[in-house]
Every structure is written in C-alpha cells, then in structure tokens.
Amino acid sequence: MTVRRGKYPGLDPLPPPFAERYPPVAIVEEDSCIACDRCPPVCFFDAIVMEGRPRHKYKRTAVILEENCTGCGLCFEACPVDAIKWIPDKAGLPGPPKLSDSVEDTDL
C-alpha cells in the first residue's frame, strides 16, 4: 500500500498559501551531505528528497522541497553530519542558539 506521509501538499485550496507566510528555513549544505538517506523518512511533510549528482564523491544529495518545508526542525536531529542548516526567516526572528555566538556574547 502506498502511503502519502503527512504534509501540507501544495496547501491548495486550504489553508492559505503557506509558503508565502512561512518561507522555508531548512537548507541542505550539499558539500557536507553524505547521502545517508536518513532525513527523507524523518521529514513529516515530505519536504526532503534525494537527488543524484554524478560527479560528486557521494552520488546523491538531499534536497529540500521549498513548497513542502514548514521549517519545523525535525530533520536537524536526523542529520549525522549537520548538513541541514537553518536560515533565518523573513520575519527576522533569531535562530536557535549557536555554539559560535554563545559564551562570548553572554554576560555570564
């Protein structure tokens, strides 16, 4: 039995255009991707697929489908090499705490 995993497919007609309000925030750093196939099944919204790249050491890479990505963050945990990155969204909200801007910036 083929199962459509949960996602907001196209979000048409309902609810209103999601991508406009919530542009995707996950991005795959393709150079770091090791084609381990872990992130596609983890994504609840079917927003990650594997694509071929014949010339690279790893023959495939994960790619985020923008129209499905809700920026939920489930995939970050699945990536063993941290190749999935968070890009700050248009609303200007700060991202999750990063190691690089941690201790120096605080008043502790």
Added chain:
Amino acid sequence: MVASGPASHDVNQIAAAEEQGAGAVVLKTACSDKYEHMRYWPRPRYKLLDWDKQIAGRSRHFTLYSYEQGYSGTLADYWAFVRACKENAKIPIIGSIFADVAEDWADLAVRVEQSGADAIELDISSPHRPGTLDFEHTFIAAIRAVRKAVKFPVIVKLAAGPDVLQQAVSAQECGADAVTLCNRIRGFDVDIESRRPILHGNFAGVGGPWAKYYTFRHVAEAAQHVKIPISATGGVMTGEDVIKYILLGATTVQILSVIMVNGWESVSKISEEIESYCKRHNVRSLDDIRGEALKHMTPPDNIVRWSGEPKTGPRNVLKTPPGRRT
C-alpha cells in the same frame, strides 16, 4: 483516532488517516482572532530529544519538544477546512478550538457545528497557550457557554497534573460529553553549551512514549470517578499501549507523536497489533475488556507490606518450609 496537531492541518491528511484506518480525526486547533499571533509558528518549532535515531517506523524512544501553534489560516479558512474535510471523509471529523472569554468559545463552537463537524474538542490545556487562563473561572464558563450554544458532542481536553481528576469531574458537571486525557505537558530544556533555552527560548510542550505512564494513572482515576467517556491520549507507540488504555477504561485512544516520528503507517500498524491481541485472547469486542484492569486494582489499604512474618510476595516465596531445611 488521530489527535489534534500537525497531522490534521490539511484536507489531504484526513484522506491519509482514513486510508490507514483511523477511526476519527481531531482537527488542528483554531484560535479566536484575539490569538491571531498563534497562527504564525516559530521556526524551527520541533526538536527531538533523547531520540534513539531510528528511522523508517522503528523509533521507540524520543521526546518531542515542540512549540506548535494554532491552525495557520484565518477562522474563515477553518470553517472551509472543516467543511472540506467533512465532504471528503467518511470518518467522524472533530473540530478543535481555543479562545479566552466564554462568548468567543461559544461563537467558535457554533461556527464549527455549522461547518458540519461531528463533535468539538475544547483545547483548554494546550501546552503552548499564552498567559495563564485559569480553569476555575475561564474554562468552566467556557464549557458551560459552549454546551449551551451547540447540540453536538462537546469534548474537553485536559492537561495532566494534580487537578486533572477534579477538572474531569467539573467538565462532566458542566455538561461535557467526553473528556480527552491528557494533553502534553509544558516542559523546558536548556542548552548547556550556549547556556540558553533551546528552540524559541520559552516553555514548550513535551511528549513522548514515557508520557503514557502518568496518563494511564489519570485515565484509571478518571474512569472510576466520571461517567462520561474518556478519550485517552499520550505516549501511544504500539497496539499494546492502546489495549492498556482500553483496559483502564478509555473509550477511544488518540495518537499523534508516533505518527509524526514513525509515519502514517503507524496507524495501520497499531490497529493490526490490536487485532492480533484480540485474536490471541479471544476478545470479540474491545467493550468486553474495557475497564477490566480497574476491577483488579488493589486499594492502598490492602497492599501487602512487610509485617514480620515470611512474605508471600512473588519474590519471597519460600521454596521449602523453613523447618525442613538442612
């Protein structure tokens, strides 16, 4: 049943749930216009903690730490959404709403009823809700107002905690037709490297397979004290967990985080596991075993404790009488 959340935010997901054999779907919670900001979700909004990193439906341990918000569309979208779900699905569709003052609650409930939903769940306990609305004043009035305004079944979703039994009793008194036990609880986590709270920086809902143990207790307690049906939810990973809830007196069981982590296939897998249990134990209907474990609960006063004489508990049974030992 599929619980309210990101797996019931879109019409196509209802079809997926139906295909998998779900008995009903509780739609994503819509907030009144006063909580318009809750239609926007922070990103990222989920983090899997303590995850066993098993994929493709094999995950057994995780904590879903999330700051999920309300339905992302306007209220008009939500009515259309309910209507579309109802048109496309054969299984019951249960609306879910959140507001603050009683008039708003009643107003939303009436619109959900007009849109064709089969029942409504009042999400008075979301771990993501803003502020501190108290049960005694706000929610009692809300349940009463909704009950008065609509004719279809009203379900009240309660959060785990010391008051849950009292709240379930109050909900029954206010005319609720069922209670959902329990919503996820509010938790918090800190990243010790950056010394900051993780994700969005405030409290978040936490849930996971471990959540079933306290929910078992709440369901067992409530089942003995309220007459209205109980919809149990929390930490269900397998059909065995569902059977346990049924044995403790739950009428229906809602699942969600297992769907999010292990995929929609979990729904059919869980129903298969329930069926296989029923075959193994010759159970014709779950009604036959509903609440059975409750009958065998030991009242606190009857619990056998050490009292000087040889214990008769299973671990302390003497194989040979003391006199005959050489």
